[in-house]
Amino acid sequence: MTAPEPKAEQTQPFLPYGRQIIEDDDIAAVTDALRGDYLTTGPLVTKFETALKDCVRADHAVVCSNGTAALYMAAKALGLGPGSTVIVPSITFLATASAPHMAGAEIVFADVDPDSGLMRPTDLEAALTRAGGKADAVFNVHLNGQCGAVEAIAQIAREHGLNIVDDASHAIGTRYRIGAEEKLVGENALSDMTTFSFHPVKTVTMGEGGAVTTNDPKWAEALRLCRNHGMTRDPAHFQTTADAFAAPDAPNPWYYELEEPGFNWRATDIQCALGISQLNKLSRFMARRKALAAAYDCLLAPLSPVVQPVSHTDCAPTLHLYPVLIDFAAVKMSRAEVMAKLAAEGIGSQVHYYPVHRQRYYAARYGITHLPGADAYYARALSIPFYASMTISDATRVVQALKLVLGL
Structure with missing residues (x-):
């Protein structure tokens, strides 16, 4: 008679630092998108943008391929480029600094609170001093999901003529107060634009994805232009009229015009199908x-x-x-x-x-x-x-x- 084999030791599952939640309805939403007529630049893109802007109470949302693209698009929409200076807190992911730098701006790094990792008003002032008292924008990071002294930071930024981009890659759903009023991150109560990331470890995911919210229609238009190669199909923007129009009021249906060379930062309908399902949760x-x-x-x-x-x-x-x-x-x-x-x-x-x-x-x-x-x-x-x-x-x-x- 042989001895029974020892039972395999029961081990607990490994707990990673972060992970996505994908449920059956998420899979069904993506499957439906795959069966649809559009895999990209289709109706689910607009539907996701509507859901997101309503979620954070912004006037406009422009979805894109990832959070880095969102930061780059925000920089370009603000006209940041060679000769521009952007202040960025040092405790953040590379993209907060590298995206505006790739657009041509130089970066001045700000210090942060040693216990929260968030940029303080005094840190912004010190960075401005190191920048010679002049900068063009501050990309303020809502680290881990918390936002810091946003009112004081906004006051300093406006006094020095800085545009404000909130990097809210960590902070969808976060709320703060201005006096007695409760505001949502992404609402842009104090900022010009807010960027989001929908990477798998974020609160909601698109697999990869990003977005920018703003309340300025001109910036929203610039964001969409930047997302799509820098080209426009809007006849109101055409300048090469001989090629663009068959008659004064009849634009050629195939025509598009390059305003400034850009990248393809578009999000697909597949990503947006997942994003819509996730936003509902x-x-x-x-x-x-x-x-x-x-x-x-x-x-x-x-x-x-x-x-x-x-x-x-x-x-x-x-x-x-x-x-x-x-x-x-x-x-x-x-x-x-x-x-x-x-x-x-x-x-x-x-x-x-x-x-x-x-x-x-x-x-x-x-x-x-x-x-x-x-x-x-x-x-x-x-x-x-x-x-x-x-x-x-x-x-x-x-x-x-x-x-x-x-x-x-």
């Missing part, structure tokens, strides 16, 4: 993320001061990420060691972000600016699992793993 995703954030806040409290959540600001955020600030020196471990030990426990983590002013390209171009807040935030930040399909039990498991790994 935004309130549910928001509620789940708020519940998880509240659970983490409570569960992490006993780990203070070695581990602390990023400081809360005076807004009602829909968080995209949940970073914690860890005193790695106190636990005598490097961040890489902590990440490896967490991974061995089935817990994913990530760093958001390496300060952009320290990136090789920008350091070589501008030198490394002394930004102590950005450096301090980066030195401690670690994003732990946070997404709307997580349970409170998952959050408890994450914190227990942190305690184990850090020896707390």
Whole structure:
């Protein structure tokens, strides 16, 4: 008689730092789009734009292929290019700086609050001083889903003649107050444009996708032009009339005209089908993320001061990420060691972000600016699992793993 084989050890699923939620109705929406007459530049593009502008209470929304394209389009629509200067906080993804720089602008990096990662009014003022007192725009980042002192930042920006672009790639659904009035990020109550990203780890996803909202019809028109090669099919804009018109009131149906060379940043109907389906679930995703954030806040409290959540600001955020600030020196471990030990426990983590002013390209171009807040935030930040399909039990498991790994 042979001995029974040992049972396979039951392991818990790996929890990544972020992930999408794709449900049967999302798949059905994409399938319907694939069966439709248009795979791109069709009716679902306009339908998504309408849904998004209504969602954030903006007058116009222009969807595009990704969040980087959205930032680039915003820069071009504002006329930023060679000779322009744009202020960008250093704690952000590369694209916030690289998109306007690719449009031709030079970048001045601003410092941030070491506990929230958000640019403060004093940081904007200091960046303006380093820019010689003159800049053309500020791209303000709503990091992790929080927005900072938007009123004070807007006042400084307007006093210096700066346009304001809010990078809200993390912040769809976030609300803030101006006096007694509640405003939505994307509504552009204080900014000229707001950009969004719909990457898979964001609150809602299009697979890849982005959008810009604005309340100015001229900027909306410029955004659409930039999205589509810089070409127009609008007869009102045609200037080569001999080729454009068969008769004064009869434009040739095949004709289009290049206003300025541009890229193809269009989003497809397939992406927009998924985006529409996901936007319909935004309130549910928001509620789940708020519940998880509240659970983490409570569960992490006993780990203070070695581990602390990023400081809360005076807004009602829909968080995209949940970073914690860890005193790695106190636990005598490097961040890489902590990440490896967490991974061995089935817990994913990530760093958001390496300060952009320290990136090789920008350091070589501008030198490394002394930004102590950005450096301090980066030195401690670690994003732990946070997404709307997580349970409170998952959050408890994450914190227990942190305690184990850090020896707390």
